[in-house]
Amino acid sequence: RKEVEQDPGPFNVPEGATVAFNCTYSNSASQSFFWYRQDCRKEPKLLMSVYSSGNEDGRFTAQLNRASQYISLLIRDSKLSDSATYLCVVPSDTGRRALTFGSGTRLQVQP
Amino acid sequence: DTAVSQTPKYLVTQMGNDKSIKCEQNLGHDTMYWYKQDSKKFLKIMFSYNNKELIINETVPNRFSPKSPDKAHLNLHINSLELGDSAVYFCASSQEGNTGKRNTIYFGEGSWLTVV
Numbered sequence: 001r002k003e004v005e006q007d008p009g010p011f012n013v014p015e016g017a018t019v020a021f022n023c024t025y026s027n028s029a030s031q032s033f034f035w036y037r038q039d040c041r042k043e044p045k046l047l048m049s050v051y052s053s054g055n056e057d058g059r060f061t062a063q064l065n066r067a068s069q070y071i072s073l074l075i076r077d078s079k080l081s082d083s084a085t086y087l088c089v090v091p092s093d094t095g096r097r098a099l100t101f102g103s104g105t106r107l108q109v110q111p
Numbered sequence: 112d113t114a115v116s117q118t119p120k121y122l123v124t125q126m127g128n129d130k131s132i133k134c135e136q137n138l139g140h141d142t143m144y145w146y147k148q149d150s151k152k153f154l155k156i157m158f159s160y161n162n163k164e165l166i167i168n169e170t171v172p173n174r175f176s177p178k179s180p181d182k183a184h185l186n187l188h189i190n191s192l193e194l195g196d197s198a199v200y201f202c203a204s205s206q207e208g209n210t211g212k213r214n215t216i217y218f219g220e221g222s223w224l225t226v227v
Contacts (some may be wrong), residue, residue, distance in 0.1 A: 037179055043218035044187075075225065087154065098167055101146075101154040111152065 001026040001071075003100050004090050012105040021105045024070045034089040035062060035069045044087055047073075051078030056077050079107045101103065114138050117202040117219035124192060127225055132187045132222045134202030142166075143185040144203040144216070154201070160185055168196060192226045199223050 006023045013019045025033075033050035048055065050062040050071050056092055060073040071090075088102035117134040124130055136143060145157040158177045159167035164179070174190040189196060196200075202219040 043220050044216075045218070047217045085152070098156050098159060100156075102149065103153050 003027070003092070004088055006088050006102040006105045008105060010108050012108045012110060013078055014110055015078055017109075018074065019078060019107060020072055020074045020078045021088075021107075022070050022072050023090075023102055023105075024068075025088075025090040026069070026094055027064040027091060028066075030091045032091055033062075034099070035066060035071075035073050036087040036101070038085045038087055040084075044101070046051055047086070048058060059075060075107075078107075080109050080111060083107055083109045094101060113202055115202055115217050115219040117200075118218060119222060121144050121223045121225075123201055123225045123227060126192055126194060128192050129188070129190045130192060130224070131189070132200055132202070132224075134185050134187070134219060136183055136202075136204040136217070138204055138206075138217060140204040140206050140217075141182060142205050143179065143182070143215045144205075145185065145187050146201040146203060146218075147171075148199045148201060148221070150198070158185075158187075189224075194222075194226050 004025050035047040036044040037047045038044040048057050048062050050064050052064055054063045059076045063072045085104035085106045087104045089099050092098045092100045113219045115136045142161045144159045147157050149155045157169050157171050160179045161180045162182050176188045178186045184204050201221050203216050205214050205216045
């Protein structure tokens with residue numbers, strides 16, 4: 001299994017739809033997970049951390065499944081402004097103090 | 112207020128040249144990074160400095176040399192540029208050099224390097 005793996009998409013959804021992305025990771029000892037958002041030709045920005053109990057921030061919900069080693073991001077009531085690439089981020093499994101970024105899942109919300 | 116600023120934003124240069132990208136953060140963070148994002152959008156860490164001390168040095172060619180004069184600055188110098196060096200280089204910083212949940216990484220806007 002790759003250190004972190006995401007479906008590149010694109011996910012094309014209409015406004016108002018609910019969409020979910022999954023991300024698998026290889027390091028079973030990982031404790032901290034994150035979702036970052038990257039707009040076209042912009043820098044990545046933290047969207048939300050992922051807690052073991054799951055967490056919700058407005059229309060966004062992040063879940064962690066340790067048994068299957070994946071994290072998910074659910075976006076409800078999609079807005080045009082949600083169009084971006086969503087990067088899954090996990091601790092590196094090489095023992096160094098760093099984070100490994102997934103290649104991202106592209107979301108395109110259409111009117 | 113720009114938290115992490117890097118210059119230049121765009122750089123087009125010929126193969127074989129030497130170039131530098133400068134980075135400064137005004138967040139008071141202890142840890143700074145250089146990441147490279149290639150054409151396939153993979154964002155990979157190159158270097159990490161904690162309080163001016165190198166703590167991560169990925170397997171990048173030694174043509175790439177980071178310099179941290181103080182904890183608010185981390186510059187990247189590249190010698191003998193090659194076509195494959197074309198990418199977006201992101202400077203970043205975080206409060207601590209660990210992977211804790213509250214350790215948000217703040218990125219600069221990126222420097223778009225094109226080697227011709």
